[in-house]
Amino acid sequence: QTVVTQEPSLSVSPGGTVTLTCGLSSGSVSTSYYPSWYQQIPGQAPRTLIYSTKIRSSGVPDRFSGSILGNKAALTITGAQADDESDYHCVLYMGRGSWVFGGGTKLTVL
Amino acid sequence: DVQLVESGGGLVQPGGSLRLPCAASGFTFSSYWMHWVRQAPGKGLVWVSGINSDGSSTSYADSVKGRFTISRDNAKNTLYLQMSSLRAEDTAVYYCARDRSSAFDTWGQGTMVTVSS
Numbered sequence: 001q002t003v004v005t006q007e008p009s010l011s012v013s014p015g016g017t018v019t020l021t022c023g024l025s026s027g028s029v030s031t032s033y034y035p036s037w038y039q040q041i042p043g044q045a046p047r048t049l050i051y052s053t054k055i056r057s058s059g060v061p062d063r064f065s066g067s068i069l070g071n072k073a074a075l076t077i078t079g080a081q082a083d084d085e086s087d088y089h090c091v092l093y094m095g096r097g098s099w100v101f102g103g104g105t106k107l108t109v110l
Numbered sequence: 111d112v113q114l115v116e117s118g119g120g121l122v123q124p125g126g127s128l129r130l131p132c133a134a135s136g137f138t139f140s141s142y143w144m145h146w147v148r149q150a151p152g153k154g155l156v157w158v159s160g161i162n163s164d165g166s167s168t169s170y171a172d173s174v175k176g177r178f179t180i181s182r183d184n185a186k187n188t189l190y191l192q193m194s195s196l197r198a199e200d201t202a203v204y205y206c207a208r209d210r211s212s213a214f215d216t217w218g219q220g221t222m223v224t225v226s227s
Contacts, residue, residue, distance in 0.1 A: 036213035038155070045205060045220055046155065051213035089155050093212040097169030099145075099157040 002026065004092055006102035012080045012109055020105045021072040022090035028071035033092040035073035037066060040087045040104075049088075050075060077107075085109040112136040112216050114206050119221030126196050126225070132189040132206030132218055140164070140184035143209035146191045148202035149220075156202075159191065160209070174200075196225045 003025035012018035022035055029035060031053045038046040048057040050066035053073065063078045073092070077084055085108055091101045118130040132144075146158040159170045159180040168180050179192040189206050201224050207214035 034212035038214070040155075045217045046214075048213065048215050048217070051215060052211045055211070057215060091155070091157065091213070097160055097167065098171070099160070099212075101147075101155045101157060104154040 002094060002100060004090065004100045004102040006088075006090060006105045008103065009106045009108065012077065012084075012107065014080060014082060014109055016080050017076065017078045018080060018107065019069070020075045020077075020088050020090075020107070021069065022074070022092065022102050023072040024092070029068065029073045029092065031068065033073070033094070035066070035068075036091055037064075037073075037075045038089045038091070039084075040089060042087065046089060080109050082109050112208070114208065114216060114218035116204060116206050116218045116221040119204065119223045121224045121226060122196055123227050124197060124225055127192070127194040128196065128223060130191040130193070130204055130206075130221060130223070132191075134187045134189065134208075137208070137216075139182075139187040144180075144182060144189045145207045145209060145214060146180060146189075147205045147207055147214065147217075148200075149205070150199070150202040153202075158204070161189070193223070196223075198225050201225050 005023040037050040040046040054066040065076045067074050088105045113135045115133045145160040161168045161180045165182045177195045181190045203220040205220045206218045208216040
């Protein structure tokens with residue numbers, strides 16, 4: 001069973017930069033996994049930030065960027081703001097019509 | 111505006127069944143893959159099932175295979191999730207989502223399903 005890994009929690013100072021990662025328990029993440037990222041405030045539906053590794057969804061500020069860093073997908077927030085404090089989820093397309101989410105990262109801005 | 115609206119959630123006993131509709135509007139529903147994603151209380155997102163644009167191909171997470179059935183009615187712009195043999199661990203908010211480039215680009219507000227006696 002493939003497990004998608006994310007940092008359980010991270011913190012960043014206002015105005016700072018933070019990178020969240022999305023990896024595999026076995027193997028490397030590549031663009032072929034079509035990594036995508038979602039922001040979720042507890043109690044609300046997810047909001048799509050990034051798809052196909054690095055394409056920003058409509059209306060998403062350019063301080064959110066996606067990439068492949070080493071063997072993981074990455075979401076970088078540059079110039080963090082207070083309202084970036086949320087849960088962040090990544091998902092990978094595993095092929096054969098199957099997707100697997102990571103466990104999510106709780107980001108604190110302080 | 112592109113919109114997805116789920117309904118049909120509620121309290122159901124273990125072993126029971128429930129059907130969740132998701133009404134789509136603001137886009138050409140019949141052109142898109144669609145998915146169901148769930149989130150148990152306090153937990154992360156879990157992909158449940160997906161269906162291609164004409165309904166001829168479906169896929170399921172192992173945890174629901176054989177118990178859940180995804181379907182769609184393109185004439186009614188509606189996606190469905192038929193859930194049977196429900197278990198306590200199926201308790202979650204269920205979201206429908208539109209597919210774009212193998213990601214989920216539009217989400218509904220979710221509907222809560224509680225499996226309990």
